Amino acid sequence: MKINLSINGQKHEADVEPRLLLVHFIRDLAGLTGTHVGCETSICGACTILMNGKAVKSCAILAVQADGAEITTIEGLATNGQLHPVQEGFWECHGLQCGYCTPGMIMSACGLLKENPNPTEDQIRHGLEGNLCRCTGYQNIVDSVKYAANKIKAQTAKAD
Amino acid sequence: MSFLAxxxxxxxxxxxxxxxxxxxxxxxDDIELAGTLSVVILRSPYAHAKINSINVDAAKKAPGVVAVYTGKDIEGKVGLIPCAAAAPDMKKPDYPALALGKVAYVGQPVAAVVASDKYKARDAVDLIEVDYEPLEAVTDIEAAARPDSPVIHEELGTNVGWLYQAGSGDIDAAFAQADKVVSLKLVHQRLIPTAMEPRGVLAQYFPGEKQLNVWSSTQIPHLLRTTLAAMLGVPENRLxxxxxxxxGGFGSKLNVYAEEALLGWIAMQxxxxxxxxxxxxxxMMATIHGRGQTGTVEVAVKNDGTLLGLRYNVIYDLGAYLQLLTPAIPTLTGLMLSGCYKIPAIQLNCTQVYTNKMATDAYRGAGRPEATYLVERVMNRVADELGMDPVELRRKNFPKPEEFPFATAAGLVYDTGDYAKALNKALEIADYKKLRDEQAKARAEGRLVGVGVSTYVEICAVGPSVMLPSGGWDSATVRVEPSGKVTVLTGVSPHGQGEETAFAQIVGDMLGVDMNDVLVVHGDTDRVQYGIGTFGSRGLAIGGTAVAVATDKIVGKAKRLAAHMLQTDENSLTFENGKFVGAPDDKSMTIQEVAFHAYQAHNIPPDFEPGLVASYFFEPKNCTFPFGAHICVAEVDKETGEVKILRYVAVDDCGKQIxxxxxxxxxxxxxxxGMAQALFEEAVYDENGQLLTGELMDYAFPKAxxxxxxxxxxxxxxxxxxxLGAKGVGEAGTIGSTPAVANAVIDALAPLGVKHVDLPLRPEKLWRLMNN
Structure with a gap:
């Protein structure tokens, strides 16, 4: 089937098998390997991306379902070499160790902060329940998201 | 050796x-080589079965398929999966990379399909026909040890792989002199390490150069190279x-797996x-599992709380075959049976049995969490029996700081420690007295609130070399390049620990250079000199020490050249902030300038070897023994059995922190x-040997x-x-937390007469307990 989609602002057109998973389209056809695969049951969240602005798990979506979609992956977050506030938060707060869950965790956090720019600790923990991390025990991830929320708030205030 | 701070x-x-x-x-999986083929493995759906025949004809004809291999195709060509820790008197089955004639666990590799892409390979796997003859599965470790059990490996004649004893001191006398003997049966449930990145292997062969390259998600690249060379008959210097x-690894990638050898061999074919x-x-079914012990601990104690002796009789679940270190894990439990306490007599009796499950092996802590859990649980039982506060009982039996180095009856010499200091600090932070008052109030209100204390000591950075099959040293090469940039080649293989940063900090301070000018290279056997790898909390204490000593040698060599060039005596120079100073007329040279001249070599002393490179292989003379105290406050919901952690305080001592x-x-x-072990996780097999927790949907991996x-x-x-004074900290949290949480939850349930509950402390289990 022919599909057209945009990933990080770049158009992709391809003829794909209907069964091709979106995550494999992103990794194998678009060559963007920052989106990881950690399970096959959409539990771990390592493959989380933004599709039309919403955080979704790309291992549970067929590429053909993304026809016409605007997709942002972890590689599309930084602008002109400047880290996105969520990426910066993870670096500042030691929110990662092995880094494997990190892209999905960051994309989920971006989705969460879009819906709720001022999340409480509890809201962050529940908001990230679709993303598993084995290294950090989550505390520094929660702090990373708080850091990002504050940073985004400060940036928005400045822009206003 | 001197450091800037x-x-x-x-x-x-x-x-x-x-x-x-x-x-x-x-x-x-992110590395893409042109023309790469995908391999998918067919795995056994049975825990125990004979293989009568395998028909791969249809799979071979499937679209995109390049080759299909079974056990017969690789027999005699790919060596057996090795175990480095099997004692000479151990009964050990052959473990081929693809099953030959029988399978002994669900997930055992049976055949490999190679195809143009992963979807086609996966399709073709379904076309392989295997005629299995199912056999009775052995899943219960106590039953497996009995003579009437079906035998998994007929050639061994028994499921008992090894009987192992350890400890010292007069154990019979200890129990004879005891005022009280307290015993407790405990299950250390099987766990699945579940690193977020599953394993993966990429292999590439250059027939002209006879060079095999293997990328693997491993914690031990050099040990893997040596082992694969032997398994594949490839000269090690061409691998x-x-x-x-x-x-992530957590021990699950401290191993040599079938797929690593198989992929190398297929690339060569x-x-x-x-x-x-x-x-x-x-x-979850075919990467090693952890824990898997069922044992009874008995403690001989005086009425005043003085510990006299400890005996641990344990059956250990090997799984179906031995992986790299499988039988060694409970020996580590044995070594740590003294915990933080003076116990004059200790005895371990360990029976290791084969079952129709995936092999167990090193999982974060590897035998030490088992020791700490059983010691810290039984200490609480002893305190109960004697009517003592569990904190007082612990204090009473600590060795004093001046008693270090402290030799235990389990056979180790603890390096340094001040256990009371860490415990006191934790009690102070938690406000222990107040916690107990609050607990009393909560109990009066009918709430189930508990306070759990655990002190622990663990063994890290294992050395000297004779203690590990691989050797216990590690290596570093430090190169100051002609431009003054510094390259560090380390033999350890970090995978999340952050040693690229930590080692750059050490070198940055020692050479007085910007740490961003220090590049730390690891995990490539062609770039880095031989090393042992990252496991057992050894990276910094052993690998970091090698880096520090090599850097110190650099400073020494650079100083000689600086003295020559500044036309002064070496002894008059000092190295401060990256500069050699103290020469006449205030002349000085930076380390970068010295490096340039060391390579240009136009003006060097007659016997000076050009270049500025130093290597060091650090052989530790003992292990290190980090310790600490963890305090958990937990409440059990009376309606649901759910545990809520109200507070968690951890005071850890890992020596010097870099x-x-x-x-x-x-x-x-x-x-x-460790908390996940206490509250949530368990690898559950049914009586047929099917893994019921075979996906993240079913395995209770904790969420935020x-x-x-x-x-x-x-x-x-x-x-x-x-x-460096550094002890290691990779496993401390896991070791300290399981018993702290268990002690808290069981303390919460004490008003109901509960003396012990096996892990994991899931709501359903606690609800049943409260409602029976």
Missing amino acids: KYIGQKVKRTEDPRLVQGIGHYV RVIAPEVG LGRPVKWIETRREN NPLLVAGQVHGGIAQ HQLPRYELDHTETPTDVNP
Whole structure:
């Protein structure tokens, strides 16, 4: 089937098998390997991306379902070499160790902060329940998201 | 050896992170070689079965399929999967990379399909016809040891692989003199390590150069190289193993697996790159598991709380075959049976049995969490029996700081320690007295609130070399390049620990250079001199020490050249902030200037070897023994049986901290994993040997909202085993937290007469307990 989609602002057109998973389209056809695969049951969240602005798990979506979609992956977050506030938060707060869950965790956090720019600790923990991390025990991830929320708030205030 | 304190001891942000937060690091599956074929493994659906026949004809004809291999195709060509820790008197079955004639666990590799892409390979796997003759599965470890049990490996004649005894002191006398004997039966349930990156292998062969390259998600690239060379008959100097970005290990990648050998062999057969990426389901059934002990601990004690002796009779679940270190794990339990206490007599009686399950092996803590859990649980039982406060009982039996080095009856000499100091600090932070008052109030209100204390000591950075099959040393090469940039080649293989940062901090301070000018290279056997790898909390204490000593040698050599060029005596020079100073007329030279001249070599002393490179292989003279005290406050919901952690305080002492940010990260993650064992996780097999927790949907891996905030602090008691004074911290949290949480929950249930509950302390189990 022919599909057209945009990933990080770049158009992709391809003829794909209907069964091709979106995550494999992103990794194998678009060559963007920052989106990881950690399970096959959409539990771990390592493959989380933004599709039309919403955080979704790309291992549970067929590429053909993304026809016409605007997709942002972890590689599309930084602008002109400047880290996105969520990426910066993870670096500042030691929110990662092995880094494997990190892209999905960051994309989920971006989705969460879009819906709720001022999340409480509890809201962050529940908001990230679709993303598993084995290294950090989550505390520094929660702090990373708080850091990002504050940073985004400060940036928005400045822009206003 | 002298250090600037610009970086060391500071919370330095990780140099690894910019690439990882942008998703531009490279894990095995991210490496793309032109013309790569995909490999998918067919695995046994039976726990125990004979293989009568395998028909691969249809699979071979399937679209895109290049080759299909079974056990017969590789017999005699791919060596058996090795175990480095089997004692000479151990009964050990052959473990081929693809099953031959029988299968002994669900998930055992049976055949491999090679195809043009992973979807086609996966399709073709379904076309392989295997005629299995199912046999009765052996899953219960106590039943497996009995003579009437079906035998898994007929050639061994028994399921008992090894009977192992350890300990010293007069154990019979200890029990004869006891006022009281307290015993407790405990189950250390099987756990699944579940690193977020499943395993993966990519192999490429160059027939002209006879060179095999293997990328693997491994913790031990050099040991893997040596082992694969033997398994494949490839000269070791023509085999390159690369551990690229590795997405967590926790011991599960401290091994040599069938797929690593298989992929190397297939690449050599086909002359094309081949890649295999483990699915999560495969990861859970066919990557090693952890723990798996059922045992009874007995303690001989005086009425005043003085410990006289400890005996632990345990059956250990090997699984179906031996992986790299399988039988060694309970020997570590034996070594740590003294815990933080003076116990004059200790005895371990360990029966190791084969079952129709995946092999157990090293999982974060590897035998030490088992020891700490059983000791800390039984200490609470002893305190109950004697009517003592569990904290007082612990204090009474600690060796004093001046008694170190402290020799235990379990056979170790603890380097340094001040156990009371860490415990007192934890009690102070938690406000223990107040906690007990609050608990009394809560109990009066009918609430089930408990306070759990655990003190622990663990064994890290294992050495001297004779203690490990691989050797216990590690290596470093430090090169100051002609431009003054510094390259560090380390033999350890970090996969999340942050040693690219920590080692750059050490070198940055020792050479007085910007740590961003220091590049730390690891995980590539063609770039880095031989090393042992990252496991057992050894990276910094052993690998970091090698880096520090090599750097010290650099300073010494540079000083000789600087003295020559500044036309002064070496002894008049000092090295400060990256500069050799003290020469006449205030002349000085930076380390970068010296490096340039060391390579240009136009003006060097007559016997001076050009270049500025130094290597060091550090052989530790003892292990290190980090310790600490963890306090957990937990409440059990009377309606649902759910446990809520109200507070968690951890005071850890890992000696000198190079980067407190990284230390805290290790402790957080460790606590989470130990807490997961206490509250959630268990690898469950049914009586047919089917893994019921074979996916993340079924295995209770904790999520962010299920874990609490951790209140951390530390004491600092440096080791004298290495010049850094660092002990290691990778496993501390895991070791301290399981018993602290268990003690808290069981304390919460004490008003109901509960004396012990086996882990995991899940709501259903606790609800049944409360309602019976």
